[in-house]
Amino acid sequence: MASSDLMVGLEIGTSKICVVVGEGRPDGTIKILGVGQAPSRGVRKGEIVDFETAMKCVHEAVVDAETKSDVMIRSVYVAISGSHIQSFNNRGAVTLPEDRDEIDEQDIEDVKINAREVSIPAQNAFLHSIIQHYHVDGQDGVLNPVGMLAEKLEADFHIIHGVRTRIQNTIRCVKELPLEVEDVVFSALASAQVVLTPNQKGLGALVIDIGGGTTDYILYVDGAVKQSGCLGVGGDHITNDISMGLRIPMTRAEKLKIDEGSAVLGNCLPGETVQLRDDSGFAGKEIERETLNTIINLRLRETFELLKKKLEEEPFINYVGEGIFITGGCSHLKGIAHLAEEVFELPARVAHAQTMSGLTSAFENPQFSAAIGLIKYAQAVQTDRPRPRRFGRIFGKLFNGMRLS
Amino acid sequence: MIQLSRNYTLPEREDEIIPIRVIGVGGAGANALDRMVLDGLDKADLVVANTDVQSLASSVAAAKVQLGRTVTRGLGTGGDPELGYDAANESADEIRQALADARLIFICAGLGGGTGSGAAPVIAELARESGALVISFATMPFGFEGKRRMAQANEALVRLQESSSAVICFDNDKMGDIVAPKAGIHQAFAAADVTVSQSVRSIVNLIQRPGLIRIGFDDLLSALRSPNARCLFGFGESDSDNRAYDALTQALKNPLMDRGRLLADAANVLVQVAGGPGMTLSEVESLMQELNRHVGDETQILFGTAVDGRMGNRMAVTLISSLAADGAVVERPVFTAPAAAPKPTYIPPVEPKAVPPAPVPAVSLDEDIGEMMFTPEPPAQPERPLKTIEAKMSAPEPELEIAEPEEFEPEFVEPSPAPVLQAAPPPALIEPEPEQPRVILPAKKKALPAVVEAKPAVEKIVQAKQEVLQFESVTRGRFEKSEPTIVEGQDLDVPTFLRKNVRVK
Numbered sequence: 001m002a003s004s005d006l007m008v009g010l011e012i013g014t015s016k017i018c019v020v021v022g023e024g025r026p027d028g029t030i031k032i033l034g035v036g037q038a039p040s041r042g043v044r045k046g047e048i049v050d051f052e053t054a055m056k057c058v059h060e061a062v063v064d065a066e067t068k069s070d071v072m073i074r075s076v077y078v079a080i081s082g083s084h085i086q087s088f089n090n091r092g093a094v095t096l097p098e099d100r101d102e103i104d105e106q107d108i109e110d111v112k113i114n115a116r117e118v119s120i121p122a123q124n125a126f127l128h129s130i131i132q133h134y135h136v137d138g139q140d141g142v143l144n145p146v147g148m149l150a151e152k153l154e155a156d157f158h159i160i161h162g163v164r165t166r167i168q169n170t171i172r173c174v175k176e177l178p179l180e181v182e183d184v185v186f187s188a189l190a191s192a193q194v195v196l197t198p199n200q201k202g203l204g205a206l207v208i209d210i211g212g213g214t215t216d217y218i219l220y221v222d223g224a225v226k227q228s229g230c231l232g233v234g235g236d237h238i239t240n241d242i243s244m245g246l247r248i249p250m251t252r253a254e255k256l257k258i259d260e261g262s263a264v265l266g267n268c269l270p271g272e273t274v275q276l277r278d279d280s281g282f283a284g285k286e287i288e289r290e291t292l293n294t295i296i297n298l299r300l301r302e303t304f305e306l307l308k309k310k311l312e313e314e315p316f317i318n319y320v321g322e323g324i325f326i327t328g329g330c331s332h333l334k335g336i337a338h339l340a341e342e343v344f345e346l347p348a349r350v351a352h353a354q355t356m357s358g359l360t361s362a363f364e365n366p367q368f369s370a371a372i373g374l375i376k377y378a379q380a381v382q383t384d385r386p387r388p389r390r391f392g393r394i395f396g397k398l399f400n401g402m403r404l405s
Numbered sequence: 406m407i408q409l410s411r412n413y414t415l416p417e418r419e420d421e422i423i424p425i426r427v428i429g430v431g432g433a434g435a436n437a438l439d440r441m442v443l444d445g446l447d448k449a450d451l452v453v454a455n456t457d458v459q460s461l462a463s464s465v466a467a468a469k470v471q472l473g474r475t476v477t478r479g480l481g482t483g484g485d486p487e488l489g490y491d492a493a494n495e496s497a498d499e500i501r502q503a504l505a506d507a508r509l510i511f512i513c514a515g516l517g518g519g520t521g522s523g524a525a526p527v528i529a530e531l532a533r534e535s536g537a538l539v540i541s542f543a544t545m546p547f548g549f550e551g552k553r554r555m556a557q558a559n560e561a562l563v564r565l566q567e568s569s570s571a572v573i574c575f576d577n578d579k580m581g582d583i584v585a586p587k588a589g590i591h592q593a594f595a596a597a598d599v600t601v602s603q604s605v606r607s608i609v610n611l612i613q614r615p616g617l618i619r620i621g622f623d624d625l626l627s628a629l630r631s632p633n634a635r636c637l638f639g640f641g642e643s644d645s646d647n648r649a650y651d652a653l654t655q656a657l658k659n660p661l662m663d664r665g666r667l668l669a670d671a672a673n674v675l676v677q678v679a680g681g682p683g684m685t686l687s688e689v690e691s692l693m694q695e696l697n698r699h700v701g702d703e704t705q706i707l708f709g710t711a712v713d714g715r716m717g718n719r720m721a722v723t724l725i726s727s728l729a730a731d732g733a734v735v736e737r738p739v740f741t742a743p744a745a746a747p748k749p750t751y752i753p754p755v756e757p758k759a760v761p762p763a764p765v766p767a768v769s770l771d772e773d774i775g776e777m778m779f780t781p782e783p784p785a786q787p788e789r790p791l792k793t794i795e796a797k798m799s800a801p802e803p804e805l806e807i808a809e810p811e812e813f814e815p816e817f818v819e820p821s822p823a824p825v826l827q828a829a830p831p832p833a834l835i836e837p838e839p840e841q842p843r844v845i846l847p848a849k850k851k852a853l854p855a856v857v858e859a860k861p862a863v864e865k866i867v868q869a870k871q872e873v874l875q876f877e878s879v880t881r882g883r884f885e886k887s888e889p890t891i892v893e894g895q896d897l898d899v900p901t902f903l904r905k906n907v908r909v910k
Contacts, residue, residue, distance in 0.1 A: 044887040083890055095650060138698065232890035233897050240883045241900035245909045250883060291909045298901040306892055 006033075006071060007382075009374025010058070010179075011079040011187060012170060014043050014213025014236055015329060017057050018368055019065035021073065022358070022375035024382070030375055032358035034069025035368060036061045045213035045232040046081035046187075048169050055173050062177065075180030077374040079187035080127065080170060081214045083232030084163040089132070090115050093154040103136070103145045107153050115157040125164035127186055132156040132224035158225040160186050182378065188216035188228055190373030193380070194353035194363070195325050196220065203321035207351075208307065208340070209370060210330035212236045215303055219316055226316040233303050235330035238296055245295045246287055252276060257333070262293050263300045264335035300336065304343040323347035327369040425449035425609055426507035428532075430525045431489070432457065432481070433515020433544055433597070435464045440595070440602040442466065448613040449511075449605075452503045454528065456492045456520045457481040470503050472496045472524055482519025486557055489523020500531050509612065509622070510537045511605050512569065515597075517546035517554040522561035529568040538622060540629070541569040542604060544597045547577045571629035571727070573636040575600055600659070607640045607723040611677045611709070620677050620709030628675035628707055628725045637671060639724040648720040649692040656722045657699065668699045671726040677709040679723075681716040692722065 005024035011017065018037040022030045038060035042050030066073055092115025094107055112129055120126070134142040135154040145153055171181050192207045201220040209216040212235045218228040235257075242261070243253035260274045268289040276285040311317040323346050326336055331350045340348035353363040353372040363372050427449050429438035435453045442451060442465045453466040458479035461469050471479070473492020482488035493500065504510055510532040514525035525541065532539045543562055546554045566572045577597055611620055629636060641655030657668075668674060676696060678689050689710060700706065881889070884898035891897070895904060902909050 044884070045890065049887065095647070231892070231897075236883065237898065237900075240898075241902065244882045244900050245902055294907065295900070295902055295909055298905060298907060302897075302901045302905075306897075 005379075005382075007375045007378040008065070008071075008073050008076040009079070009190070009371040009378070010062070010076040010174065011190075011371040011374070012043060012048070012054065012058060012173070013040055013081075013211050013329070013370075014046055014234060015211070016040050016367070017043075017061040018371045019061045019073070019076070020368060020371040020375060021065055021069040021071050022372070024375075024379040028379075028383075029357060030372075030379060032363055032372065032375075033071060034065055034067075035371075036063070036065025036068055038064060040212075043213065045083060045234070045236075046211070046230070047084075047166055047213075048173055051169070051173060055176055058173060059177055062179065073179065075182050076174060077182050077190075077378045078170060078174055078184045079190050079370045079374055080162065080167055080184045081187040081211070081216055081230055082162065082166055083214065083230050084124075084166055085127070085160060085186060085216075085230045086120075086124075086162065087158060087160040087228045088118075089156060089158050089226065090118050091135075091154055091156050092116070093152060095152050096150060101149045101151065103148050103150055103153055105146060108146065108155075111153050111155045112157065115155060116159065118159075120159075120161045121163075123163055123165065124161045125167060126159060126161050127167070127184065128158075128160040128189065130158045130160070130189075130225045132158055132226070133222075156224075158228065160189070160228055162186075183381065185374055185377050186216070186218075186228065186230075187211075187370040187373075188218040188230070189225070190371075190377050191216070191327050191369040192218050192220065193373040193376040195327050195351045195369055195373070196322075197354065198223065200322045200325075204316075204319045205322040206311070206317070206320055206324045206344075206346070208324060208326050209328040210234055210303075210326065210336075211328045211370075212330070215307065215330075216328075217307055217311075219311060219320070221316045221319045227311060227314060229310060231303065231306060231310075233299075233306075234328075235333075237303075238299050238330070238333075241295045241299050242292065246285075246291070248276065248285065248287075256287070256292065257296065260289065260292060261296045262334040263296050263339040265290070265293055265297050267335070268293065296333070297339065300333070300339055301343060304340055308344055317344075320346055323349065325349060325351040327351050327366040329367040331366045422448065423509060423612060424507050425509045425511070425612070426452060426504055426537075427511040427513065427605055427609075428452040428454055428504065428528060429464075429466065430454050430512060430514040430528055431518055431520035432460055433518070433521055434513040434525070435460055435466070437513040437515075437542070437544075437598045437601040437605075438466050439464060440598040441605060444602050444606060446602075446606050446609060449609050450507075454493075454496075454500065454503070454524065456489065456524070468503055470496060470499045472500075472520065482523065484554070484557075485519045486523035486561060487519075489518075489520040489525075490527060491523075492520070493524035493527035497527070497531060500528055501535065504528075504532050504535050504537070507532075507535070507537050510535075510539050511608070512539065512541040512565075513601055513605065514541070514565075515544045515546070516558035516561045516565075517550060518557075522557050526561060526564035526568055529565055533568055533570070538626070539569045539571075540608070541565050541572045542575070542601045543572055544575045544577055544601065570626065571636060573604060573638050603640050604638055607677075607721070608725070610679070611723055614679060614711045614713055617712060618709045619711075620675065620707065624675055624707045624709065625725065628673045629727050637668065637674075637724065637726040637728065640721070642719055642721040644717070644719040648718075649688040650695060652720050652722045653692050653695055656724050668701075668704070668724075668726060670701065671704055671728055673705050673707060673726060674700055675707040675709070675723075675725040677711065677723045678720070679711045679713055679716060680720040681718055682712060682714060683718065684712060684720055688720065696724075 007022050007024060009020045009022070016037050017040045018035060020035050021033045023033055024030055038057050040054070040057050042048060042053030042057065048054045062073055065071075092111040092113070094110045094114055096103065096107065111134075112131075116126060116129060133140065133156050134145045135156070136142045136145050136148050136150040137152055142148070167184060171184060174181050188207060188209050191209045192201075195207055196205050202223040204219075204221040206217065206219045213232065214234050215231045216229070217231075219226050238261070239250060239253045239257055242248070242257055243250045246253070246256075248256070256274070256276065270290070272289045273286045274289050274292065276287055308317075324337075324340050324344055326340055326348060327350070330336070337348045337350050340346075350366060351369075352366040353369050425448065427438065427441065427446070429435045429451070432455065435455055438451050438453050450468065451466040452468040452470060453461060453464045454470040454472055455461045455464075456472045456477040456479075458471060460481075461471055473488070473495045476492045476495050477488060482492065512525055512529050512532065514521040516522050516525070521543075525543070529539050529541055543558075543565055545558050545562070548555070562572065562574060575597055608625070612622070612625065639656035639659035641652040641658070643651035643655060645651050674696075676693070678684075678692060680688075693706075693708070697706075881896070881898045882900070887898070889896045889898055901907075
């Protein structure tokens with residue numbers, strides 16, 4: 001087994017921690033070798049609030065993944081979420097020196113650095129600078145300018161940043177296990193890697209990853225990331241609402257949400273009730289189905305409306321051709337796609353990771369989109385990174401191999 | 406390549422130095438002024454005007470005017486624009502004296518507080534009466550200073566726009582863009598001062614500096630012509646190898662420029678390129694070419710260039726423009742619109758007064774002055790309908806007012822009722838409005854009802870807040886101890902059905 005292509009994605013979610021072990025094939029596909037998961041504690045809204053507990057949970061999940069995939073995990077790609085994550089679009093520009101008019105790799109790096117020369121809040125750190133398009137001497141929409149002749153190279157970047165210490169907390173939590181952190185990736189970006197096909201990215205699509213504590217979104221138009229962000233509201237909030245509205249414990253509320261809840265109204269008979277059974281099976285409280293659904297509907301509708309408002313600050317949402325892809329644990333909720341269609345007035349569907357092989361049950365579950373996406377992201381980065389220098393690539397492989405096996 | 410050298414420069418004509426006065430109003434204005442002194446501004450006289458004696462004493466400006474000797478008794482205004490207004494009116498004579506003989510007056514003020522918001526519009530008014538071109542530099546408060554302050558600032562801004570020939574408005578929030586993220590907070594606060602200082606200095610230099618292609622008052626005015634518009638202003642200076650490009654980039658980086666994107670919609674752009682004797686034509690050419698990419702095809706470029714021995718190796722670019730009130734202004738007027746009602750008080754004095762002093766300064770540049778006096782009016786035309794409506798609305802309250810403001814300067818009052826009464830016939834719109842203008846009415850007797858009226862509003866806000874707080878603590882459930890997720894003022898951790906008041910069960 002070519003251990004060099006082993007990749008591990010770790011997502012520390014609010015409700016569960018999952019670790020996906022995958023193997024990149026030479027033909028570009030990915031095989032899922034194993035999935036480990038553990039219920040998450042000490043995490044609220046995608047951010048670690050209890051370091052020790054969270055670390056134990058991560059450890060559990062990693063051990064679970066190691067047993068299931070029969071692989072020693074040394075290094076991981078970590079998904080980052082949390083409402084502190086923000087993004088914006090910015091243009092960088094470089095003028096080529098007078099004695100040279102061919103764009104080379106260095107210019108691409110320079111323009112990237114230039115695009116980052118904007119002030120983000122002092123406590124923030126850059127997570128990603130994703131290239132959208134290059135402009136060469138005013139010519140728009142250039143995809144790869146290396147080798148082109150020009151005086152001036154400009155590039156539009158989508159820049160994602162977040163609060164440094166919070167990102168570092170997540171990294172530290174993993175490093176103390178100890179595991180190597182290869183890279184941190186914004187979770188919606190990771191999800192989009194596997195939920196969307198390149199074709200869908202080109203046509204324009206919105207990915208909404210609703211997890212336990214956060215709702216992450218990323219918008220692609222013309223194959224480029226135009227908007228992304230995170231809202232600190234997720235499935236936990238629905239459960240909390242139910243628990244408070246119906247005056248039942250959180251665990252019951254969670255079960256009720258999963259078993260009986262629906263995001264759309266008007267699908268039940270008037271006066272239709274749900275029996276709330278306790279653990280021993282005794283019939284307990286009766287709850288009106290419509291009430292339950294109203295609570296869920298209000299919360300989700302509000303969440304979608306907030307997202308829509310955020311997205312409408314810029315014009316890109318109008319160019320979404322392919323529609324909305326809802327993923328993440330909360331996408332299991334009945335009627336969620338229907339509600340999204342209603343709010344956004346765009347076709348919506350629940351989506352999970354595509355184009356994988358291996359454990360089908362793993363990738364067909366939208367809960368794992370982000371973790372599987374990390375592997376896809378890792379694969380893209382690893383094949384991308386050392387391309388120009390052949391020797392570097394070989395060394396890189398050797399190096400990676402040593403680290404991983 | 407043509408090397409421009411000292412031999413080519415026109416002989417400096419000293420007699421053409423135009424008297425320029427820079428007046429800093431309030432604490433922020435004084436700070437900006439101090440910054441200007443530190444940066445070195447030798448071609449203009451600086452005057453600081455403040456209610457706070459301590460701040461006045463510590464200012465380094467040569468001339469000082471204490472506002473409202475009796476109104477504030479040497480203390481600040483405590484954030485009350487009314488007091489600032491009264492104070493400025495009380496010291497009107499002193500202000501007039503300080504501004505006398507100037508042909509170009511810059512007013513620097515931080516809006517949102519008491520002195521800046523209250524006094525700056527009055528001073529602008531007085532400045533304009535003196536027959537000078539008045540350019541106001543206003544800084545808006547930081548967003549975190551609260552909505553109340555922002556509302557005061559917006560109101561003051563509208564009034565300042567009424568009485569100034571041009572207002573260049575700096576958003577403190579946007580200053581963050583030019584401060585390095587790791588810079589200390591003092592730097593962030595100083596950023597506004599630095600920008601204002603830089604702007605004033607560059608405009609002063611632009612006018613005073615003998616140019617190869619000279620930029621005069623008229624050019625400056627036509628660049629700033631659109632009234633109530635958003636001013637675009639950029640200044641960049643560089644002495645690097647690629648100084649033309651760097652200077653322009655820096656100028657476009659100015660927070661008011663939005664990286665040059667806004668230039669595309671501007672009707673006029675004034676560009677002045679200044680450099681030492683070593684400035685080459687090709688540099689200027691490449692700079693202008695670069696600039697042209699940011700500018701629309703329809704845009705008229707008012708180009709000026711100057712060679713100044715003192716510039717040494719440096720090259721400086723100044724860009725001044727304004728956006729028509731329709732497009733980009735949406736941002737500001739939307740906010741100021743609700744505050745628009747009170748401003749009529751000032752309109753009547755503006756127009757009758759702007760005209761009479763016009764013939765007075767008949768010196769060599771009187772063409773310029775002529776323009777300066779009258780151009781602000783034609784551009785006001787598109788806005789007229791609005792103004793007349795406002796004038797109508799204001800009509801009633803001068804009537805109410807006439808009886809009371811005895812302590813007013815006679816000139817200030819007399820002209821205003823007359824034209825207003827003529828313009829006043831349709832009193833249909835009177836009813837809903839009269840209280841609102843009262844809030845900013847200068848007369849002391851009015852100030853009392855104003856306070857009474859302002860208070861309920863404050864109390865309301867406070868009440869609402871308390872309610873929300875109570876709400877939160879009771880009902881956040883599981884998220885009780887976590888950091889709240891607040892979007893648009895709503896705590897999303899509180900169940901939606903509670904916030905929307907939907908009854909469940």
